[in-house]
Amino acid sequence: xxIAIVTDSMAAFGxxxxxxxxxxxxxxxxxxxxxxxxxxxxxxxNLPKVHSSFIQNLPFNKFWKRHYTVISPMAFEMFDFSKYDxxxxxxxxxxxxxxxxxxTLHVGIVFTPPRYQWGGDPNTKRVxxxxxxxxxxxxxxxxxxxxxxxxxxxxxxxxxxSKYVESRVEKYYKRDSSVIYPGINTDFWKPIIQHxxxxxxxKGKEDFFVIVSRLFEYKRIDLxxxxxxxxxxxxxIIGTGPDENYLRSIAGENVSFLGFLDxxxxxxxxxxxKGFLFCGLDDFGxxxxxxxxxxxxxxxxxxxxxxESVVDEVxxxxxxxxxxxxxxxxxxxxxxxxxxSQEIISRAHVFSEKVFIKNIRNYIYGKLKKNK
Amino acid sequence: MENLKKTxxxxxxxxxxxxxxxxxxxxVDDFLTVDGGAQKVLRAMHEIWxxxxxxxxxxxxDKFHPKLEGWDIRQSFVSKFPxxxxxxxxxxxxYQLAMxQFKFDGYDxxxxxxxxxxAKGIIVPxxxxxxxxxxxxxxxxxxxPTQRHEKLNPIYKNIILPxxxxxxxIWDRQTAxxxxxxxxxxxxxxxxxxxxxxxxxxxxxxxVEVDDLAKVSNSKEDYFVYxxxxxxYKKVHWAxxxxxxxxxxxKIIGDGTYLSELESLVTKxxxxxxxxxxxxxxxxxRNDVVSKAKAFIFPCPxxxxxxxxxxxxxxxxxxxxxxxxxxxxxxxxxxxxILTSDISVNGLVEAIEKFDADKFRPEICRKVAxxxxxxxxxxxxxxxxxxxxxx
Numbered sequence: 217x218x219i220a221i222v223t224d225s226m227a228a229f230g231x232x233x234x235x236x237x238x239x240x241x242x243x244x245x246x247x248x249x250x251x252x253x254x255x256x257x258x259x260x261x262n263l264p265k266v267h268s269s270f271i272q273n274l275p276f277n278k279f280w281k282r283h284y285t286v287i288s289p290m291a292f293e294m295f296d297f298s299k300y301d302x303x304x305x306x307x308x309x310x311x312x313x314x315x316x317x318x319x320t321l322h323v324g325i326v327f328t329p330p331r332y333q334w335g336g337d338p339n340t341k342r343v344x345x346x347x348x349x350x351x352x353x354x355x356x357x358x359x360x361x362x363x364x365x366x367x368x369x370x371x372x373x374x375x376x377x378s379k380y381v382e383s384r385v386e387k388y389y390k391r392d393s394s395v396i397y398p399g400i401n402t403d404f405w406k407p408i409i410q411h412x413x414x415x416x417x418x419k420g421k422e423d424f425f426v427i428v429s430r431l432f433e434y435k436r437i438d439l440x441x442x443x444x445x446x447x448x449x450x451x452x453i454i455g456t457g458p459d460e461n462y463l464r465s466i467a468g469e470n471v472s473f474l475g476f477l478d479x480x481x482x483x484x485x486x487x488x489x490k491g492f493l494f495c496g497l498d499d500f501g502x503x504x505x506x507x508x509x510x511x512x513x514x515x516x517x518x519x520x521x522x523x524e525s526v527v528d529e530v531x532x533x534x535x536x537x538x539x540x541x542x543x544x545x546x547x548x549x550x551x552x553x554x555x556x557s558q559e560i561i562s563r564a565h566v567f568s569e570k571v572f573i574k575n576i577r578n579y580i581y582g583k584l585k586k587n588k
Numbered sequence: 589m590e591n592l593k594k595t596x597x598x599x600x601x602x603x604x605x606x607x608x609x610x611x612x613x614x615x616v617d618d619f620l621t622v623d624g625g626a627q628k629v630l631r632a633m634h635e636i637w638x639x640x641x642x643x644x645x646x647x648x649x650d651k652f653h654p655k656l657e658g659w660d661i662r663q664s665f666v667s668k669f670p671x672x673x674x675x676x677x678x679x680x681x682x683y684q685l686a687m688x689q690f691k692f693d694g695y696d697x698x699x700x701x702x703x704x705x706x707a708k709g710i711i712v713p714x715x716x717x718x719x720x721x722x723x724x725x726x727x728x729x730x731x732x733p734t735q736r737h738e739k740l741n742p743i744y745k746n747i748i749l750p751x752x753x754x755x756x757x758i759w760d761r762q763t764a765x766x767x768x769x770x771x772x773x774x775x776x777x778x779x780x781x782x783x784x785x786x787x788x789x790x791x792x793x794x795x796v797e798v799d800d801l802a803k804v805s806n807s808k809e810d811y812f813v814y815x816x817x818x819x820x821y822k823k824v825h826w827a828x829x830x831x832x833x834x835x836x837x838x839k840i841i842g843d844g845t846y847l848s849e850l851e852s853l854v855t856k857x858x859x860x861x862x863x864x865x866x867x868x869x870x871x872x873x874r875n876d877v878v879s880k881a882k883a884f885i886f887p888c889p890x891x892x893x894x895x896x897x898x899x900x901x902x903x904x905x906x907x908x909x910x911x912x913x914x915x916x917x918x919x920x921x922x923x924x925x926i927l928t929s930d931i932s933v934n935g936l937v938e939a940i941e942k943f944d945a946d947k948f949r950p951e952i953c954r955k956v957a958x959x960x961x962x963x964x965x966x967x968x969x970x971x972x973x974x975x976x977x978x979x
Contacts, residue, residue: 290754296731315731318783366758369786 218300219246222292224309226250226266227281229257230430231502232327235377235398236306237261239325242573243304243580249295251288251310252281269294286356289313289363302584305371313367321587323580324371325396328381328499329388333361365389373583375576378500378521396579397524399572400502402565404479405509407557408487424450425547426489426512428482428503431457435496436517436538441467443543452489454482486510491532491550494522495543501525508532509564511557515546529553531563603974611977613640614692616700616707619683620647620661621676625794625895626703626723627652629773632795632962633699633721634659636970643690645683645706646672664689684709684759692716697973700767705729705756708770709763717977720767722789724892725780729757732780733890761785769976771969774893775917790972793917795965796898798957800871804904804950805879811837812940813881813905815874816896818844825853826887830936832859838885839877843868879903882945889913889931897925902957904950908939918960924953 221243223236240246246264253268269291271284288310297303297316305311308327316322332353365388368374374393376382385393408420425444429435437453444451445468453463454474464473477485483506486492492507492514500521504514508525514532516522526532533553535546565571603611615637617630634640641660646667649655664686666672666679683706692698692712700707703723712718727734740749764770764785772778772789781789814827824840828850831838840850840863847865854863866877878884884900886909893914897907901918907925909915919925926943928935958964 290750293754293757294750298731298733316783317730317732318779363754363758366761369761372783 217245217302219243219302219304220249220297220300221246222249222295222303222305222307222311222314224250224288224307224311225252225281226258226268227252227254232306232308233258233261234502235325235327238399238569238572239304239306239576240264241569242576243302246304249311249314251291252284267295285309286360289360289367292367302580304580310364310367312371313363315370321580321584322371323373323375323583324368325375325377326368326381326385326393327377329368329384330360330364333357333364334384334388372587375579378524380520380524381499394579396575397567397572398500398502399567399569400505400509400564402509402568402570405483405486405506405564407511407561420488421490422488424452424489425491425493425515426452426454426485426507427493428454428485428507429457429494429496430455431459431463432496433459435498437463437495438466439495439538439540439543440493441471442540443547444468444470446540446544447547449547451493452485454485482506483510486512491515491547493543494526495538496520497538498522504532505564505567508560511561513550513555513560515543515550525563525567527563531555531560603977605970605974608970608974608977609636611637611696611973612694613637613697613699614643614695615640616643616687616690616698616702616710618702618704618706619645619680620656621651623652625893626701628797629721629723629794629965630701632965633701633969635962636966643710645686646676646679648673662690680704684756684763697977705760705763708767709759711766717973718767719769719771719973719976720764721771721773721792722777722781723773723794724777725784726756726760729753729760730780730784769972771972774914776892776914792965792968792972793960794893794895795962796895796902796957796960798899798902798954798961801875801899801902801957804954805876806904806950807880808882808945809880811839811881812883812885812908813839813841813878813900814885814887815841815878815900818842818846818850820846820849821888821890822846823887823889824850826933826936827885828853828859828863829857829933830887830940831885832857832862833933834937834940836862836940838863839866839881840864841866841869841874841877875903878905879950881905883908883925883943883948885909885936885940886915887936891915894918898957898960901925901953904953906948906953908936908943910935918956920956922947924948924956 221239248264248266251269251271253266271291292310292313293315295314297320300320303316303320303322305314306325309330312324368389374385374391375396376385376393377398379395382393382395385391427437427440448470451471454477456476486507487510489512492504492512494504494514494516497517497520504516504522505525507514508531514526516526516532516534517538518534518536528534533546533550535542615633641662643662645664647661647663666682666686669679687706687709688711690710695716697717698712700710700720702708702720705726708720764787770781770787770789771792772781773794775791778789778791781787814824818824854860878900884905884907886897886907889910889912891913897915898918900907901924907919909919909927910931911927911929912931919927921927926939928939
């Protein structure tokens with residue numbers, strides 16, 4: 217059986233690439249298709265053959281890559297999948313718009329309907345030339361929105377990565393989808409020492425909170441910083457992004473920025489932190505699950521994918537409004553609760569990569585049988 | 589076959605046939621610039637409603653044989669453009685717009701007949717029922733094998749066309765939502781309508797003129813036959829190679845751009861004693877030759893429906909073809925022909941050698957062909973209209 221996996225772009229490593237690597241474990245014989253491919257980023261990933269679109273050959277592709285979004289619908293429509301039995305598109309953008317024949321099964325995995333077109337991620341506040349963008353973007357988004365709705369008709373079946381995304385797919389695309397959660401590698405994300413059976417807590421916990429995130433506005437790291445400032449709690453922030461200077465400017469002495477760290481160091485902080493803060497609205501959120509797998513409870517906004525992984529007062533605390541007061545209240549509440557680390561870890565194991573691989577394989581092979 | 593029965597049994601049928609024929613009806617066709625298979629369907633529908641006006645983008649009367657005598661044909665603004673025959677292809681840019689300009693106030697029923705995607709894009713008042721008969725989805729838009737791009741200038745093909753097709757694709761999918769019901773001309777097209785338009789449709793097979801082909805011969809002679817246009821995509825060269833290799837006689841009726849290449853192939857393979865070209869013949873001669881043949885070899889694996897295999901069956905001659913495309917719906921494997929799944933010359937050779945004329949009865953072939961008759965088409969269509977009208 218010939219299988220193709222299509223992704224939006226492969227020019228910066230992000231959450232979608234982690235998903236892609238899990239998917240390749242489920243379908244190792246696949247070939248990859250994408251709009252732009254930067255092999256330097258994926259040297260350690262041992263990828264199969266990658267086909268890139270005509271955009272790859274356009275000039276200045278690294279600088280212009282964000283702007284080439286405007287022509288990527290066409291790039292995906294130009295791919296030919298007539299020789300494939302199965303095409304899996306993984307999209308938060310245009311890749312679901314590929315064209316396949318009735319003989320080819322196309323399963324579209326939706327990370328989210330694109331945030332630029334359907335709201336939820338106004339990532340544009342701190343970019344340069346804001347006034348130029350704010351003039352042209354509504355026009356570009358208008359066109360992309362029309363096309364995106366058409367593209368969402370093209371997969372034979374849609375898979376959402378969370379119930380939250382399922383509801384957005386229903387709202388904007390008017391299509392049903394099945395929910396299959398992504399998974400984390402639980403062999404890697406685990407506590408360092410056997411937890412203390414008598415006290416049901418992990419040893420080696422220290423008195424600080426941790427955030428692991430790209431520093432984007434919609435991640436609402438500002439709320440966490442302000443709340444920790446108010447309560448004078450230590451907060452460690454791992455990650456980089458366009459909002460870094462602004463966030464540093466509002467942070468007190470209690471907050472430290474560590475920049476980008478590799479997974480082993482991140483795991484070390486997860487293991488030592490007493491809590492993980494997640495104040496943004498996210499489609500699923502892999503990092504809260506990784507933190508839980510290390511035995512660390514999570515304080516999260518009670519909306520979006522995190523509400524599906526974090527169980528209130530069992531594996532963390534959920535707060536209802538994105539305000540400093542609510543985060544302060546959640547932290548105070550958090551400190552009064554004695555969490556059972558075994559329960560936290562077993563909650564995380566519901567979202568393990570092994571479970572994901574089993575679920576996605578069962579789902580797709582089931583659909584393939586019907587398609588024949 | 590199953591689908592024919594399905595369409596026969598749907599709905600309650602509030603109106604009887606004579607009332608259905610009294611409805612105020614308009615027909616719509618993409619463009620009347622060729623007289624092909626789709627226009628046979630249009631003629632059959634016009635026979636049901638002879639007073640119905642036909643709306644179309646542009647109409648070249650000279651192309652129609654027999655002429656569309658007494659038809660009320662209403663053309664769009666594109667027909668007023670200068671040099672419309674020379675720039676026919678360029679003017680297609682305006683066809684989508686042209687279709688959207690037609691007004692259908694006062695009609696009870698509008699049936700659009702579409703093969704290039706335009707006619708389904710009409711806009712009808714809310715009280716008018718709009719059915720669309722889909723001959724095919726536009727193959728070039730949906731990446732189905734097509735000849736259209738073979739001869740194009742690479743600059744046009746790779747730089748100018750992709751953005752145009754990108755927008756046409758949006759329009760094509762979106763306008764497929766406009767008709768109240770879609771009718772596909774075969775199960776194959778139905779599956780494409782489902783895939784590309786994400787809509788369900790009913791299947792009504794197009795009419796084949798089987799009445800004129802009443803000749804059934806029980807005195808079969810020892811040769812195979814092919815008839816139809818001789819074009820490269822029809823893969824007639826496969827039939828020639830297979831017959832020479834199987835040392836069987838093949839008679840070829842018809843004309844086309846590929847004829848000279850086929851003739852030189854036969855010379856090259858030294859197969860003159862097996863393969864005979866009869867060229868264009870009168871219908872009478874053709875019917876005679878086909879009805880006396882052991883079997884009709886249909887080597888084209890990509891035909892969406894394929895009228896000639898049905899015509900051959902109407903003449904009492906079974907069909908040898910590939911298990912691919914429209915013949916899978918028209919030919920009953922083992923009963924009215926042999927369908928081989930090995931799509932190659934080898935597959936044909938094997939089928940020819942395996943073919944046993946005694947196993948096939950001309951009357952049964954004819955009977956199966958009759959289910960694709962014009963009468964059957966008319967009944968299915970009226971039945972369908974009756975079941976959905978006024979719902």
